Amino acid sequence: MKGQVVLVSRLAARDLRRRPVEALMVLLVIAAAATTLTVALALSGVTNQPYQQTRLATAGPDVIAVEGGVGGPGPAQPVSSAQLAATASLTTAPGVTAHSGPYPTVYSVIRLRGHTVDVVAEGRDRAPASVDQPKVTQGGWIRPGAVVIERGFADALGVHVGDNVRLGGRSFRVAGIAVTAAVPPYPSSLCHIICPFPVPTRTLGRGGGVPNMGLVWLTRSAVAGLAGSGNIAYLLNLKLANPAQAPAFVAQHPGTFTWQSIQSAINALIGIEQVALAFGGWLIGLLALAGLGVLVGRRMTEQSKRVGLLKAVGATPMTVAGVLLFEHIALALAAAAVGLVAGSLIAPLLTGTGAGLVGTPGAPSISVSTVIIIAVIALAVATVSSVVPAIRAARTSTVSALADAPRVPPRRPMLTAVSARLPVPLLLALRQLSRRPRRALLNAISIAVTVTGLVAILASHAHIPIANLTISNLKVDRFNELTVIITVMLVILAAVNTTFIARATAADGRFSSALERALGATAGQVTAGLSMAALLPALPGAIIGIPLGIEVYHLLASGTPLTVPPAWQLAGVFLATLLAVTVLTAIPSRLGARRPPARILQTE
Amino acid sequence: MTSAVMTSTRPVLRASGLCKTFGSGAAVVRAVDGVDLDVATGETVAIMGPSGCGKSTLLHLLGGLERPSAGAIDLAGDPVNGISERALAHLRRTAVGFVFQGFYLMDELTAIENVELPGLLAGRSPRAARARARELLEQVGLADRTGFLPSALSGGQRQRVAIARALINRPMIVLADEPTGNLDSTATVEVLRLFESLHESGQTLVIVTHDQRVAATADRLISMRDGVFVDEMRMTGGSRGNLGKLIGLEGE
Numbered sequence: 001m002k003g004q005v006v007l008v009s010r011l012a013a014r015d016l017r018r019r020p021v022e023a024l025m026v027l028l029v030i031a032a033a034a035t036t037l038t039v040a041l042a043l044s045g046v047t048n049q050p051y052q053q054t055r056l057a058t059a060g061p062d063v064i065a066v067e068g069g070v071g072g073p074g075p076a077q078p079v080s081s082a083q084l085a086a087t088a089s090l091t092t093a094p095g096v097t098a099h100s101g102p103y104p105t106v107y108s109v110i111r112l113r114g115h116t117v118d119v120v121a122e123g124r125d126r127a128p129a130s131v132d133q134p135k136v137t138q139g140g141w142i143r144p145g146a147v148v149i150e151r152g153f154a155d156a157l158g159v160h161v162g163d164n165v166r167l168g169g170r171s172f173r174v175a176g177i178a179v180t181a182a183v184p185p186y187p188s189s190l191c192h193i194i195c196p197f198p199v200p201t202r203t204l205g206r207g208g209g210v211p212n213m214g215l216v217w218l219t220r221s222a223v224a225g226l227a228g229s230g231n232i233a234y235l236l237n238l239k240l241a242n243p244a245q246a247p248a249f250v251a252q253h254p255g256t257f258t259w260q261s262i263q264s265a266i267n268a269l270i271g272i273e274q275v276a277l278a279f280g281g282w283l284i285g286l287l288a289l290a291g292l293g294v295l296v297g298r299r300m301t302e303q304s305k306r307v308g309l310l311k312a313v314g315a316t317p318m319t320v321a322g323v324l325l326f327e328h329i330a331l332a333l334a335a336a337a338v339g340l341v342a343g344s345l346i347a348p349l350l351t352g353t354g355a356g357l358v359g360t361p362g363a364p365s366i367s368v369s370t371v372i373i374i375a376v377i378a379l380a381v382a383t384v385s386s387v388v389p390a391i392r393a394a395r396t397s398t399v400s401a402l403a404d405a406p407r408v409p410p411r412r413p414m415l416t417a418v419s420a421r422l423p424v425p426l427l428l429a430l431r432q433l434s435r436r437p438r439r440a441l442l443n444a445i446s447i448a449v450t451v452t453g454l455v456a457i458l459a460s461h462a463h464i465p466i467a468n469l470t471i472s473n474l475k476v477d478r479f480n481e482l483t484v485i486i487t488v489m490l491v492i493l494a495a496v497n498t499t500f501i502a503r504a505t506a507a508d509g510r511f512s513s514a515l516e517r518a519l520g521a522t523a524g525q526v527t528a529g530l531s532m533a534a535l536l537p538a539l540p541g542a543i544i545g546i547p548l549g550i551e552v553y554h555l556l557a558s559g560t561p562l563t564v565p566p567a568w569q570l571a572g573v574f575l576a577t578l579l580a581v582t583v584l585t586a587i588p589s590r591l592g593a594r595r596p597p598a599r600i601l602q603t604e
Numbered sequence: 605m606t607s608a609v610m611t612s613t614r615p616v617l618r619a620s621g622l623c624k625t626f627g628s629g630a631a632v633v634r635a636v637d638g639v640d641l642d643v644a645t646g647e648t649v650a651i652m653g654p655s656g657c658g659k660s661t662l663l664h665l666l667g668g669l670e671r672p673s674a675g676a677i678d679l680a681g682d683p684v685n686g687i688s689e690r691a692l693a694h695l696r697r698t699a700v701g702f703v704f705q706g707f708y709l710m711d712e713l714t715a716i717e718n719v720e721l722p723g724l725l726a727g728r729s730p731r732a733a734r735a736r737a738r739e740l741l742e743q744v745g746l747a748d749r750t751g752f753l754p755s756a757l758s759g760g761q762r763q764r765v766a767i768a769r770a771l772i773n774r775p776m777i778v779l780a781d782e783p784t785g786n787l788d789s790t791a792t793v794e795v796l797r798l799f800e801s802l803h804e805s806g807q808t809l810v811i812v813t814h815d816q817r818v819a820a821t822a823d824r825l826i827s828m829r830d831g832v833f834v835d836e837m838r839m840t841g842g843s844r845g846n847l848g849k850l851i852g853l854e855g856e
Contacts, residue, residue, distance in 0.1 A: 408755065409712045416717055420730040427724060435712060515708050518669055519722040520697020520773070522690045598669035601708065602660070 008319060011310070012326040025500065026295055026328065027335045030381060032493050033288040034339020034374050035346065036281040036486070041370045042347040051181065051263050057135045060181030061237035062246045065090050065256045067102065068196025068233025079234060087236050087255070095240050095249060100129035102234035104220055105190075106227045107197035107213075108168040112157055119153075119214045120183075120190055120197075121167065122235065123223030132182040132237040134217060139176030142217050146175030152185035153214030167216065168226040178217070182237055184265035189213035192265050193257050196233035275556055276460070280486035283453040284493055289381055290446040291497040294439060296328065296386050298504040321390035325383065332382035336375045343374075346485070409435035424521060428529025429536060432509050440537040443501045447541030447577060448548065450494035454573050455549025456556070457483045458565035495584055502534050502585035506592030509533075513593060514600035523593040530589035531582060538581040542574050615678075616776050616808050617643040617666060622675035624661050624831075635661040637831035638675070643777065648799070648809040650822035658831040659812040660781050666810065667700045667779045668692045680776055697726045701770030705782035707762040709754040709769075715761075716741060716750040719769045726773050733772070740768035744798055760791025767798055777808040784815050796821055 016023045054060065067079055067087040084102065091099040104123040109116050124134075124142055134141075134148065139161035142148050147167060149159060154177045159165060163174045183190050191197070191213055223232070238256075240246060246258035307320050412434040419430035433440050460483065506513075513526045521529075554562050564570075624636040635658040643649050651659045664670040666677065668684060677684040679699055684692070696702075701722075709718045716737045723733030741750050744764040754762055763783060770778050783799070784792040792815070800821060803809060811818060819825050820839070827835035 411712045411753065416713060420717075420720070420724055420733070424725055424727075431710075431712075512710065515710070516721075516725065517693065518667075518696065518702055518708075519769070520693055520725045522693035524690065525693075525725075596664075596670050598661075598664035601669075601704065 004319065004322075008322045008326050011323045012330065015306075015323065016327055016330070022295060022298075023327075023331060025496065026292065026331045026382075027338065029288045029291045029295070029493065029496060030332050030335030030378050031338040031342065032489055033281070033285045033381065034336050034378050035342040036284045036339075036489060037377060038340050038343020038370065038374055039281075039347045041373060042343060051266055054135075054179055055181040055259065058179065058181050059129075059131050059133055059239075060259060061100075061132050062240040062243040062259050063096075063238040063249050063253075063256050064182055065102075065236040065238065065253070066190075066194045066196050066233060067236075067255060068105070068231065079232060084234060087234060090236060090238060090253060090256070093238075093249070093253070095242065095245060096238050097241050098130050098239035100131040100133075100237045102236040104223045104227070104232045105196070105235050106168075106223050106232050108226050110157070110214065110216070111166040112159060112163075115157075117157065117214055118212070119167065119216055121147075121216050121218050121223050121226055123220035124217045125220065129237070131239045132180060134178035134180040136176045136178045139174070141176060141178075142219055143175055144219055144222070145173060147172040147222075148176040148178050148217040149174060150183075150185060150215035151177050151179050152187070153216070156186055157214070167218075170222075170225065172218070172222075180215070181259065181262065182235070183215050184262050186214050187212040188265045189215065190235075193261050194255070197231075276482050276486065279456065279552070279556055280453065280489070283449050284486075284489055285377070285381070286449045287446055287490070287493040287497060289384065290442045290449070291493065291500055292328075292381060292386075293442050294497065294500045294504055296324075297439070298500070298507065317395065324390040325386050328382040328386045329379060332378040333375065336378035339378070340371060340374055410437065424525045425528035425532055428513075428516060428521065428526060429532035432505065432512070432529060432533040433536060435512070436505065436508060439501060439504065440533075443498070443534060444537040444541040444544075446494060446497045446501070447538040447581065448545045450490050451542050451545025451573060451577055452549040452552055453490045454487060454577075455546050455565065455570065456553040457487055457549075458569050458573065459550055459553035459563045462563050462565045462569075495580065498534065498538075498581050498584045499588065502530070502588040505533055505585075506530055506588045510592060510600055514595075514597035517593070517597040518601060526593045527586065527589045530592065531585045534585040534589075535578065535581050538578060542577045545577075546570055546574065614645055615642040616645045616680055617641070617810070618678040619666060620676050622662070622665060622677065623673045624658070624665055624670065625673045634831050636665060636672070639828075639831075639833055641666075641826075641833075643808060643810060645776075645808055646803075646806040647824065648803045648811065648822045649824045649826060650819040651810065651812045651826045651828055652814065652816075652819050653828035655814075657828045659828050662828070663779050663781050663810065663812050666777075667702055668696050669702075697722055698773055699776045701773070701775035701778040703763070703766050703770050703778060703780035703783045705785040707754070707759075707766045707786070709762060709765060711754055714751050714753055715746060715757065715765045718754070718765055719772055722769060723772045736772055737768070740771055741765070744768045745794075758791060759787045760794040763787060763791065763795050764798060767795070767802075771802075771807075777810065778802065780809065780811045780813075782813055782815075783811065784813065784818055792817065 065087050067083050087102055090096065106121050106123075108119050108121050110119045111117075126142060128141075134150075136148065137151055139148070147165065149157070149165075154160075154174075157165075159174055161174050161176060164171055165174060166172075179185070184192060189212065218226075238249075240249060243259065246260060250256045250258050310320050310323070311317075415430055415434045419427040422430065509530060513521075513530065516529075517523065517526055550562065550564055619639060619641040622636055622639040622641070623634065626633045626635060637658070639662060641649075651662065653659050661670065665672050672685070675685075679695065684695065687695070709715075710721070713721070716734065719737035719740055720730075720733040723736055724730065728736070738747075738750060741747055744767060746761060746764055746768070749757060749761060749765075754765070757765065763786075767778075767780075767783075770780075780799075784795050787795060796818060799809060799811070799818075803821070803823075809822075811822065813819055822839055825837045825839055826833050827837075
């Protein structure tokens with residue numbers, strides 16, 4: 001048994017060394033899928049850590065009570081003293097151990113360098129509060145004529161301590177920059193949980209969504225000064241004896257929300273990334289499988305004689321199958337390792353929670369379960385794509401394997417008859433396709449998956465109300481970064497697959513192409529025929545991918561109306577895909593058609 | 605030319621100083637080394653020699669499947685050297701027909717589809733190509749096998765299909781590389797009879813062979829060794845009409 005293992009591993013290692021480029025391609029394909037999955041898994045739950053650190057550093061409240069009437073568009077509704085008294089009575093409710101506020105809060109706008117941005121201004125005392133005392137990370141705390149800006153918002157605005165900003169038409173000097181755990185940091189805002197302000201219609205997102213609002217702290221008197229243009233809402237911060245009981249407390253007291261809902265609002269920032277990554281991971285996994293199917297099938301065709309030799313010297317079918325499986329399993333494990341390292345390097349770029357929280361977001365940890373999941377998936381991909389060729393190799397008769405007799409391709413009388421009526425390149429392409437229908441199917445699937453991904457990304461961009469943004473939007477920036485990464489990976493993998501398919505088609509069609517040239521076809525006609533053999537299956541793939549991408553995004557972004565990207569973008573994806581396939585297949589096809597046909601005919 | 609009934613002295617194919625080398629430096633192999641050859645219209649020339657002497661390479665050079673390292677080839681008075689790859693392909697599809705030892709039929713195509721393929725590549729209409737293919741298959745005695753796949757045909761039948769394919773575009777010259785090399789005696793006779801009838805119809809043939817019986821059917825026999833012609837012999841009267849007796853398969 002030990003000898004058998006040593007033999008199989010040696011044969012596999014020799015074969016990998018003999019074909020380093022193909023081994024590298026297998027590694028690349030699996031590694032790309034493993035990287036995406038690693039990032040998706042690593043993102044899970046990473047935001048909890050910085051929020052907890054911020055809660056500790058700022059004595060974050062467990063429950064926040066809001067009194068200010070109903071949010072959304074409409075006339076201002078001043079808070080009555082009875083309403084304020086009712087809110088203040090929460091400080092004595094059972095389970096409440098400490099509180100701060102109620103603090104007056106007002107909706108306003110901040111103007112800076114020609115931009116106008118919505119803002120919530122909260123009036124605070126100069127003395128520190130026992131609950132929710134924002135932690136100043138730069139500069140100092142509020143004073144008359146000065147403003148402290150929430151750090152995520154300051155980052156997005158690009159303001160620094162000492163700058164002057166215009167708030168509600170008045171000039172304020174930036175005294176400091178701080179973080180809080182009582183309100184979700186920019187680009188989220190209080191209005192993402194409860195909106196106590198009558199928000200002007202102009203600030204609503206496309207489709208009536210909640211606008212992005214910054215948070216600033218001023219003195220109470222400054223907030224009262226700003227309130228001339230709108231009503232004042234009040235925020236009351238409560239500390240409970242048992243923070244875990246916050247949801248139960250909120251259920252009994254309308255107009256309140258929990259620290260958990262703030263955490264959820266923060267996590268929503270990354271939630272969209274997780275959905276996108278999971279979706280991208282699936283698409284890239286499918287592409288990897290299609291690419292491996294072509295690669296492994298091609299390797300088996302090339303190894304036919306080697307299989308015969310192994311059998312002739314006494315190797316059992318199990319040994320023959322074992323060599324192939326061992327090769328791909330070794331490559332899959334190496335690729336999983338590469339994917340884990342690459343994923344762990346990329347994930348922190350996506351998981352940074354921004355400046356709105358203190359503490360590190362925690363490098364997305366590559367847990368043991370992540371390693372196991374990635375390794376198992378990589379092994380499964382390698383095994384699934386190798387098992388059929390391995391069994392076929394094991395079952396091949398020794399004599400026919402030694403003779404390296406090519407597999408008789410299936411006969412397609414209808415296709416042959418139709419192709420006879422077409423120009424020579426199309427005739428050659430259709431007959432090439434009829435010899436390898438499964439490869440054509442893999443090609444079509446590969447292109448369909450790629451176009452689906454690209455169209456879904458376009459649909460997501462068409463849905464995000466970018467037109468309403470006036471300053472840098474962290475959420476959109478991150479989503480853009482992520483979709484660029486997924487797009488690049490999809491395109492790279494699709495390009496690799498297309499090149500595999502073109503190479504395999506040119507290599508498998510070497511003999512028939514040489515014969516066709518001997519019978520009078522020009523090298524140009526053969527090249528065009530091979531290119532079209534890749535382009536023809538790509539055409540339905542690209543066509544199917546467009547509605548599929550729109551529908552997939554509709555399913556992922558549940559609750560949103562069907563979003564169709566602009567026609568010019570769809571046409572661009574379609575044409576660019578076909579152009580890329582043409583270019584990528586032309587090179588191996590041309591190289592394949594360059595050798596004199598006589599030498600190919602003699603060696604086959 | 606002794607077989608004057610069918611041949612003329614006008615060469616349809618002329619090669620002079622033909623060389624083909626492979627490799628470089630100390631490893632250079634001179635597969636064809638300064639060969640001169642004239643083939644007259646309607647003539648059958650057999651080239652014999654041991655394995656590796658360069659006869660197949662010579663045939664590939666004559667048919668434009670390989671480009672020579674040196675020397676010149678004229679086909680029907682037109683130089684073949686230096687012409688573009690496209691022109692060379694045009695030449696292969698219109699002026700030259702190839703018959704290979706391994707038949708080289710497309711496995712997934714029927715006999716008639718294999719025969720019509722060069723016709724389609726030459727731009728014939730599907731109907732015309734099919735009609736000509738049918739006519740040729742009748743001519744080679746396979747009228748009842750047109751719809752058969754190569755795997756359902758015997759070796760001799762496959763080679764006859766390949767010969768029909770070589771003729772579809774009415775080539776000036778047919779180049780056959782060991783056409784009986786993969787055949788048993790009976791199939792060899794079938795193919796030789798076919799070559800004989802082609803010869804009688806005035807078709808120019810160059811046949812590379814190991815087989816003395818095949819060589820005996822030629823008007824001229826050339827011996828080749830190490831890339832050069834070492835002997836040339838005109839076959840008085842050739843085998844025409846006496847093939848069976850000549851190859852010992854029929855009585856006097």
